[in-house]
Amino acid sequence: MVSLFKRWIAACLMAVAVTTVMPAAAQTPVAPPASATASDPARNTVERERYILGRGDVVEVSVIGRPEYLARVQIQEDGTILLPFINNVPAAGRSVLELRNQVRGELVKGQYFADPAVNVTVVSFASRYVTVLGQVRQPGVVPIDRSYRVSEIIARAGGVASDTIDTITLTRPDGKSVDLSLRRIATAGPEGDPMVADGDKVYVAPAKVFYINGQVNKPGTYPIVQGMTVQMALSYGGGLTAIGSSKRVKITRGSTELARVKPTEIVQPDDVIVVGERFF
Structure with a gap:
């Protein structure tokens, strides 16, 4: 009888210990694994x-x-x-x-x-697709099985063919189009990276360039970045030579020649920038 009584006491003590420990553990929140909190798969x-x-x-x-x-x-x-x-x-x-x-x-x-x-x-998936054209590594028809953003479609087409490319044109089935900046897509939130839909066309345009020669250290052809000024263009051209003058810069834009342009002048596609010599 004494041994049975001792066993009963020990069982009671163990039960009390368990009920004391378990609620404390239950009150400690456990962070779900990363995969459980990810919403994309769902x-x-x-x-x-x-x-x-x-x-x-x-x-x-x-x-x-x-x-x-x-x-x-x-x-x-x-x-x-x-x-x-x-x-x-x-x-x-x-x-x-x-x-x-x-x-x-x-x-x-x-x-x-x-x-x-x-x-x-x-x-x-064969009935719903987006057509990707232009400067991508794998142009063609991209089937879509869910909602995709422009950046995802470009990635599925192998990415852009050159790091200098920036302009993307998204054309809807009704003919309405919008120009997008790849750099903005890469740095902005979802508002800068629109969704595509069945029948859309995505065109990745070749890089827009300007030409610079004259009194610069690295004359040549360079890509235009958004908001590029003449001052930035001179930097792309390696800066002025020892006899170059920032006050003697002219631009040929189509059939028009702009003389003595300011450093803040915005560079346009296919501009020809010529840097003249300074007077001693």
Whole structure:
């Protein structure tokens, strides 16, 4: 009896210790792992479920736990897919989630499965795309399976062909276009990096250049950066020679010649800057 009583006391003490320690530990918040707080994977999953299917897309339809029901099919010109048991099913113009629910409903309606867990995966995206042209490493058609920003589309096209490139033109299907600065996209927030949509065209223009010669240490052709002044252009040209004069700078702009330009003059594409000699 004494040993049983001692065991009962020890068990009670252990229970008290556990109930004392556990709440304190439970009150200490544990930071979730970085992957749990990242919103992009979850956002991408939701967007893929909302992806609007179109002609040419390839989807895989299966019933979880029933390996005999598996079909990889392409959406035909009439917008339908051919599936086992239920034959032609309209797919074009519907989201992945809508198609999944529709297939499930048809399988239950036909009494093929009592409560099927249907899965629909887009294997190949062919109906929605953005056309990327110009100075990128891999110009062409870029399929889109979710919402992408201009910077992401440029990256999927292999990136720009030269570090001197800055101007990007985004043209919508209705013909409206907007010029974007690659440098601004790289440094600004989301407002400087717009979303693209199906049918958009992204054109990466060649680098805009100016020409400088005369009394500079490094005459030649140089890219124009946004807001470039004559003073900045002189720096690109290696600065003035020993006999060069910043007061004897002229610019040929098309058929017009600008004499004795100020250092604050904004350089335009294809400007020819000539630095003259100073008087002693």
